[in-house]
Amino acid sequence: AQSVSQHNHHVILSEAASLELGCNYSYGGTVNLFWYVQYPGQHLQLLLKYFSGDPLVKGIKGFEAEFIKSKFSFNLRKPSVQWSDTAEYFCAVTAYNQGGKLIFGQGTELSVKP
Amino acid sequence: EAGVTQFPSHSVIEKGQTVTLRCDPISGHDNLYWYRRVMGKEIKFLLHFVKESKQDESGMPNNRFLAERTGGTYSTLKVQPAELEDSGVYFCASSLFAGVAGDTGELFFGEGSRLTVL
Secondary structure (H helix, E strand, O other): OOOEOOOOOEEEEEEOEEEEOOOHHHHHHOEEEEEEEEEOOOOOOEEEEEEEOOEEEOOOOHHHEEEEEHHHHEEEEEEEOHHHHHHEEEOOOOOOOOOOOOOEOOEEEEEEEE | OOOOOOEEEEEEEEEOOEEEEEOOOOOOOOOOEEEEEEEOOOOEEEEEOOOOOOEEHHHHHHHHOEEEOHHHOOOOEEEOOOOOHEEEEEEEEEEEEOOOOOEEEOOOEEEOEEEEEE
16 A cells, blocks of 8 residues: 655754755555645645656745655755745655545644744 | 635534535536545545546545535535544545546645544
């Protein structure tokens, strides 16, 4: 069965610090990979996704993620975080032809101190 | 354009009672999904509708849960009778297409319905 593991449950950073959130998945076939974000009091929204092509994917708000197939990883990065990045981040995977069914990781809560 | 809307935003009921959650997807989105997050755990898939048909209901926990999608528009998720372990946040999402040519379209999520069973 597919699964997604996010390495950190809660990350606390100061503004301007660099961010890297780890995500590993287990599935041997072709996958689509996603990072979703949920800001306090808001709905889940898509940060970025990997479907095919360039493994370095750029998303909204300065986020990027790198798909490393050999490591089954899709880590999220941002060079310099802002207080407004405080949110919960979810890595998710869906397998080819699974009808869009997302398998989520446990979520990582990011707190950015001003 | 309106996003995915869910109602109610929060429901508090007693064990054994019935609750019905409603989801209105984005207009024109044939794909509608229900997910659930129990406190502190991951968001888990419950089921997937394509129009009015259940495409995948492999995530439904048991027969106390009943999902419907009348006419391929809004969807309801009924829990009857509710148990303590049903507490959590129920998310609905919709998408325009799913799994076409290997690409999974973006899922647009609602704000969730928080269910508390006492």
